Amino acid sequence: MVATPSAQIHHPSAFTPIRHSFFWFVITTLFLYLLYSSNLLLNQTTKSIPTSENVQNTTNPFGVSSPIRFDTELKHIVFGIAASSRLWRWRKEYIKLWWRPGETRGAVWIDNQVRSRKNESLPDIRISRDTSRFRYTNRQGSRSAIRISRVVSETVKLGLEDVRWLVMGDDDTVFVLENLVRILSKYNHEQYYYIGSSSESHVQNIFFSYAMAYGGAGFAISYPLALELEKMQDQCIQRYPSLYGSDDRMQACMAELNVPLTKETGLHQFDVYGNLLGLLGAHPVTPLVSLHHLDIVDPVFPGMTRVKAVKHFLESAKYDSASIAQQSICYDKRGWSILVSWGFAIQIVRGIISPRELEYPTRTFLNWYKKLDYTAYAFNTRPVARHPCQKPFVFYMSETKYDKVRKKIIGIYTLHREEYPDCRWKMESPETIENIVVIKNQDNFRWHKAPRKDCCRILPSKKKETMYLWVDGCRTGELVEW
Structure with a gap:
């Protein structure tokens, strides 16, 4: 059978839908392929190029916003204490206040042999190596600066195990050990850290450096950095014969190692003279870690020897070391401003003084350079009030104890009796108060949270001569009101 022409010719209109479907199928497939390829390429590029987020996640696996704390303990810290045989008889009493045999590790490095009793609570005493081969050309200083600057190296050579931090201090430096552990726990001990603080004297910091950790306040060096x-260090010391002290030599070597100062303001050099009431009464919102130059300033508590006063001060730290010297502010309806430095002193001033002013230390102390500007400090200060009605009534801590029934810390503060000028204001005098009782909770984790002062609340009292205060963390929406 022969096919007719009409049977062999296909009508084009019958295949049009099929062609359109095939066209869109090809287009869709090509689009999906391109989309998949671009995503794959983007993922590979993201993995190969270290963006800022990736770098942060690499160096900080816990995330930027999470508070990172390391498990540093007192056993991981080794102390190197610089001492003088000439002053050892008196200075060793300061070391006894904070040294804990069996818990603390380290050594005292001294220039000559000294006598010591077996039962004294002191570190090992070691003689520093001879430094006569090092040049020293500073006419105002002492060659002992070279010996003291080598305390770090000589402590490293002791070869102690399981060390994370080396902490340097002087023989008249007193540490609050729990707070030292707290600040060091913020830092990764496997990295290079040089931690310390500046002087209170602005002029001292200009002469030396704001980037230098002052040795009397104490400074910490992570162990890997100490090894480097x-x-x-010996070669570094030879390059700086004209420097004055040991701590500026240390900072010079840190500069050569490209390691900057990490500042912790709770380490106190106390380059001042006079009364520490202004400084400790308005302590910055940071853990109090160390006290220095205690032989130069007045006793922390009047009527006591310097050593006994510091020992008395540390009694409160046994109950809540995290809160020692932390400031709280409240106001009495009688028109009084109340400034609490927990574990140390309470000041009551007639009249309303704003929190902004009360945060500034009053200048109860003198500058290290007495002939220079008396306001030349590395922080804001305020003058001692000249108005006879605004002389503060100071209540010093007389006892701190733990109430097992209430499960609270009880602090008793007693008025320091002295002559007060006559006041013509028609206002009740704080002198009618003999004792202030402060009640608070222990707060070991206060430095795990955002820094904030405690709030102070006045409690009702049945005794006119006794005031009761509650000091604790601020509640939501709570203000310092007057």
């Missing part, structure tokens, strides 16, 4: 320093 030990390798090059």
